[in-house]
Amino acid sequence: MDWTHLASAILLGMLIVATWLASIAQANERTQKSQEDAAFIERLIGQMTLEEKADQLTQLSVLTIPTGPIEDANDPKKIGTSKAGSLLGAYGAENTRRLQHEAVQGSRLHIPQLFSFDVIHGFRTIFPVPLAEASAWDPYLSQRTARAAAVEATASGLHWTFAPMVDIARDSRWGRVIEGAGEDPFLGAALAASRVRGFRGEGPPDTSSILSTAKHFVAYGAAEGGLDYNISDLSERTLEEVYLTPFRAAVEAGVDTIMPGFNEVDSMPMHANRKLLKQKLRDEWDFQGVVVSDWAGIRELIPHGVASVPREAARLALNATVDIDMVSGDYNAELPALVRSGQLSQDAIDGAVRRVLQAKQRLGLFDDPYRYSDPTREKTQLLQPPTRALAREAAQKSIVLLKNDDALLPLSKNLRKLVVVGALANDGVSSLGSWSADGRASESITVLEGIKRAVSPMTEVVYVPAASPGSTDISGIEEVQRAVVDADVIVAALGETADMSGEARSRTSLGLPGAQDALVAQLIKTGKPVVVVLMNGRPLAIPTVDEHVPAILEAWFLGTEMGHAVADVLFGDVNPSGKLPITFPRTVGQVPIYLARKNTGRPPSGTNAYASSYIDSKWTALYPFGHGLSYTTFTYGTPRLSKQRLAFDETLTVQVDVQNSGQRAGEETVQLYLRQDVASITRPVRMLRGFSKVRLAPGESTTVSFLLDQDDWALLNHDLLRFVESGIFTVFIGGTSATDNQAKFEVITSAQLTGPGSAIPRTLRD
Structure with a gap:
C-alpha cells in the first residue's frame, strides 16, 4: 500500500468535508442574518406612526428649485430635514455627516437618511456623456466608468444615484437622447446591465457601492414630436420588444431602484400606471426594490388630468407602488389621512416603507449612519490620476470617425501653422456636457488646449472663435479668412453647447445652430483642408458638412479629458474605433429614423417612385447605426455557420474571419445582425x-465567433407570447449595420417558449 498516496487522499477528503461544512455554516449564518434583518425592519415598522412612515416615503431637495406651487412644500428648512427619508442634492463628506446627524437625532426612531444625486457620467471626474460612451460599444468600459463614478460619489457621502438612464431614443429632436445608449434595445440592454454592475461593485458592506436607478420607466424616449414630457403612444408589441428590454436587463443585473417617466403610456401617466409598475415590473419581473418618483412627478398627475387634488395624486401613485415622492411633499402631507380614511390600505404604505428601510439596511446605515461620510476618504478619492486616465481612455474610445477622405487624418504634429476655429473649441463647460455633477470646467481640458499640448513646439496654433452655437452674430467670421491664408490645416469645433442637449432641450431643427452654417461656408471657400470636430449630445443633420468637408470626427461631449482625447485621435496617437449607437439623418424631416425599421409593402428601392421614400431627399441615413471608420481598413470573410438547418432549441455558431488589411494597428467592432425573412408577423429588416x-x-x-439560440430567433406572436416559428433567417456580419455580408440558415421546428428569456446579452450573463 502506498501510504503517502493514502495520506494525501485522506487529507484531501478532510479538506473537502471541511470546506463543505464551512459553506454550510456560512449559508446558515447568512440565513440567520437575513432573518434578523427582516425581523429588525418589521419591529421598526411596528413602532412607526403613520406620519413617520410618510416621512420615510418623502424625498426633499437641497438644490435650487424653480418657482411654482411646490416651492413651499419642497423647502427643507420649512419641513425640517428629519421629516424626510432621503435628500436630493446634498453631498460632501462633512455636509452629509452633519445632515445625517440632524436626521438621526431629530427623529424619534433615529432612522438614517439616504443622500441621492444625479451621478450620470461621473461625479468629480467627468466621463463621456452616456450617448458618447455608447459609441465605444464596450460594456466593460461602461462598467469601469460607473465603478469609478461610484467610488468618487460615495467618497463624498452619497448613497444613491439616479442612473443609468436606459431609455431607447429614436427621435433626435428629444434632448435627453444624450443620457442614454441610443436607439437599439440589444446594445442598450448590454450597457444598462454593465452600468448597474459598475455602480454596485462588490456590493455592501463596501462603502464604494452606490444604489443605482434605471430610468425613466418606460417609453419616455418615445415622446411624440421629440418633445420632452410628451405622451408616448405606441403599441404593446413595440413596448415589449423595444422599450422594456433595457429595463428588464437592469432588473436582471440587480438594479436597486426604478424611476417612472414623466410620460404617459396608453393614456395613463407612468406615476399612476399600476399595470406597468405593479403588474409588469413587480409581479411579472419580481422587482423587489424601490420605485422613486421623478421630480414632482406625483403632483404632475394633476395637470395630466387623472387627479384633481394632491391627495388623489398621492393615492394613485402609492397604489401604483411608487414608494418615494420626490420633492412635491404630497406623501408627507396626504398619506396619513388617506390610510385613516380607508382610501389606502395599511399594507400598501407598509410595503413601501419596508422597501425604503431595506435599502438603508443593505447599505449598513442602521449599523453606522455615517459610514459613507468620511472626510479622510473623500480627500484621497476625487479626481485622482488613475481616474483621469480612465476618463481619457473612455473619451478616446467614444470618438467616431464619420468621414476621412484622402486620409486627411491623422494630422502631423509638425505642421507649420494650424488654425482652430469655433467657440466650442475653448468651451470647458460644454466639454463636460449636461448633468456634470460636481465636475469643474476649470479642471477639464478643452479641444484647443488639447491640440496645443499635442503639437510640436514649432507648430503655430492660431485660435479664432469665429462663431457661436448660441448666437447668429457673424462678425467674427471675417477674421477666419485672414487667419487661414498661410495655414496648413483648419480644425473647426462645431455643434451644440452643453445646455442645448439634455432635459427640456428639445429642438425642431437638427442643423448647426447659431452662425455656424455661415462659418462652414467660409471655411469651404478658403480651399484649405478642413477637419470638423463635432461636439453635440444628439445626432445632427449636417449634409453640407458631409458633402464639402473631407474629415469629420464625432466627438460628442467627452468630459474632463475631452481635449486630450480629441488630440490623441487627431494626431494619430490613438486610432479611432467608435461606432454610432444611433442613426444620423440627412434632414430633421426623416426622424424618427432607426435601423430596425419595417420593410413595408413598398420598400424603397431607388427605382420605383411609388415606394416608401421622399421626393426631396434620399430616404437613407446620412450615417447609419453602427457606422464608424478607422485609420486602417478591415476585410471580412463570408460568415460560416455550424449548421444550415436546426431545431428551435438548438444553438448556432456563426464565425467570420476578420483581417486588418491596412497599414496600422486598429480595433474593430464586429457586428452581427439577424432577420427572419418570412414570419406570421412583420419583422424588422435587421436586428442587432x-x-x-x-x-x-x-x-x-482573427476568427470571431457568435453563439445564437432561441432567444435570438424568438418573436412575440399575435397573442404576444414568445414563440419560435420555423423559417429562413439571414445573418449579416460586418463593421456597420449597412453591411451586405450575409449567410442564411433555416429553423425547421416551431415552439412556444416558456418564461421571458434573458434581456441581458449572452456574453454578459453571469
Whole structure:
C-alpha cells in the first residue's frame, strides 16, 4: 500500500468535508442574518406612526428649485430635514455627516437618511456623456466608468444615484437622447446591465457601492414630436420588444431602484400606471426594490388630468407602488389621512416603507449612519490620476470617425501653422456636457488646449472663435479668412453647447445652430483642408458638412479629458474605433429614423417612385447605426455557420474571419445582425444580436465567433407570447449595420417558449 498516496487522499477528503461544512455554516449564518434583518425592519415598522412612515416615503431637495406651487412644500428648512427619508442634492463628506446627524437625532426612531444625486457620467471626474460612451460599444468600459463614478460619489457621502438612464431614443429632436445608449434595445440592454454592475461593485458592506436607478420607466424616449414630457403612444408589441428590454436587463443585473417617466403610456401617466409598475415590473419581473418618483412627478398627475387634488395624486401613485415622492411633499402631507380614511390600505404604505428601510439596511446605515461620510476618504478619492486616465481612455474610445477622405487624418504634429476655429473649441463647460455633477470646467481640458499640448513646439496654433452655437452674430467670421491664408490645416469645433442637449432641450431643427452654417461656408471657400470636430449630445443633420468637408470626427461631449482625447485621435496617437449607437439623418424631416425599421409593402428601392421614400431627399441615413471608420481598413470573410438547418432549441455558431488589411494597428467592432425573412408577423429588416471588439496588427487576421439560440430567433406572436416559428433567417456580419455580408440558415421546428428569456446579452450573463 502506498501510504503517502493514502495520506494525501485522506487529507484531501478532510479538506473537502471541511470546506463543505464551512459553506454550510456560512449559508446558515447568512440565513440567520437575513432573518434578523427582516425581523429588525418589521419591529421598526411596528413602532412607526403613520406620519413617520410618510416621512420615510418623502424625498426633499437641497438644490435650487424653480418657482411654482411646490416651492413651499419642497423647502427643507420649512419641513425640517428629519421629516424626510432621503435628500436630493446634498453631498460632501462633512455636509452629509452633519445632515445625517440632524436626521438621526431629530427623529424619534433615529432612522438614517439616504443622500441621492444625479451621478450620470461621473461625479468629480467627468466621463463621456452616456450617448458618447455608447459609441465605444464596450460594456466593460461602461462598467469601469460607473465603478469609478461610484467610488468618487460615495467618497463624498452619497448613497444613491439616479442612473443609468436606459431609455431607447429614436427621435433626435428629444434632448435627453444624450443620457442614454441610443436607439437599439440589444446594445442598450448590454450597457444598462454593465452600468448597474459598475455602480454596485462588490456590493455592501463596501462603502464604494452606490444604489443605482434605471430610468425613466418606460417609453419616455418615445415622446411624440421629440418633445420632452410628451405622451408616448405606441403599441404593446413595440413596448415589449423595444422599450422594456433595457429595463428588464437592469432588473436582471440587480438594479436597486426604478424611476417612472414623466410620460404617459396608453393614456395613463407612468406615476399612476399600476399595470406597468405593479403588474409588469413587480409581479411579472419580481422587482423587489424601490420605485422613486421623478421630480414632482406625483403632483404632475394633476395637470395630466387623472387627479384633481394632491391627495388623489398621492393615492394613485402609492397604489401604483411608487414608494418615494420626490420633492412635491404630497406623501408627507396626504398619506396619513388617506390610510385613516380607508382610501389606502395599511399594507400598501407598509410595503413601501419596508422597501425604503431595506435599502438603508443593505447599505449598513442602521449599523453606522455615517459610514459613507468620511472626510479622510473623500480627500484621497476625487479626481485622482488613475481616474483621469480612465476618463481619457473612455473619451478616446467614444470618438467616431464619420468621414476621412484622402486620409486627411491623422494630422502631423509638425505642421507649420494650424488654425482652430469655433467657440466650442475653448468651451470647458460644454466639454463636460449636461448633468456634470460636481465636475469643474476649470479642471477639464478643452479641444484647443488639447491640440496645443499635442503639437510640436514649432507648430503655430492660431485660435479664432469665429462663431457661436448660441448666437447668429457673424462678425467674427471675417477674421477666419485672414487667419487661414498661410495655414496648413483648419480644425473647426462645431455643434451644440452643453445646455442645448439634455432635459427640456428639445429642438425642431437638427442643423448647426447659431452662425455656424455661415462659418462652414467660409471655411469651404478658403480651399484649405478642413477637419470638423463635432461636439453635440444628439445626432445632427449636417449634409453640407458631409458633402464639402473631407474629415469629420464625432466627438460628442467627452468630459474632463475631452481635449486630450480629441488630440490623441487627431494626431494619430490613438486610432479611432467608435461606432454610432444611433442613426444620423440627412434632414430633421426623416426622424424618427432607426435601423430596425419595417420593410413595408413598398420598400424603397431607388427605382420605383411609388415606394416608401421622399421626393426631396434620399430616404437613407446620412450615417447609419453602427457606422464608424478607422485609420486602417478591415476585410471580412463570408460568415460560416455550424449548421444550415436546426431545431428551435438548438444553438448556432456563426464565425467570420476578420483581417486588418491596412497599414496600422486598429480595433474593430464586429457586428452581427439577424432577420427572419418570412414570419406570421412583420419583422424588422435587421436586428442587432451580437457584437465583439477585436484589436489587430497590420496584416493580422482573427476568427470571431457568435453563439445564437432561441432567444435570438424568438418573436412575440399575435397573442404576444414568445414563440419560435420555423423559417429562413439571414445573418449579416460586418463593421456597420449597412453591411451586405450575409449567410442564411433555416429553423425547421416551431415552439412556444416558456418564461421571458434573458434581456441581458449572452456574453454578459453571469
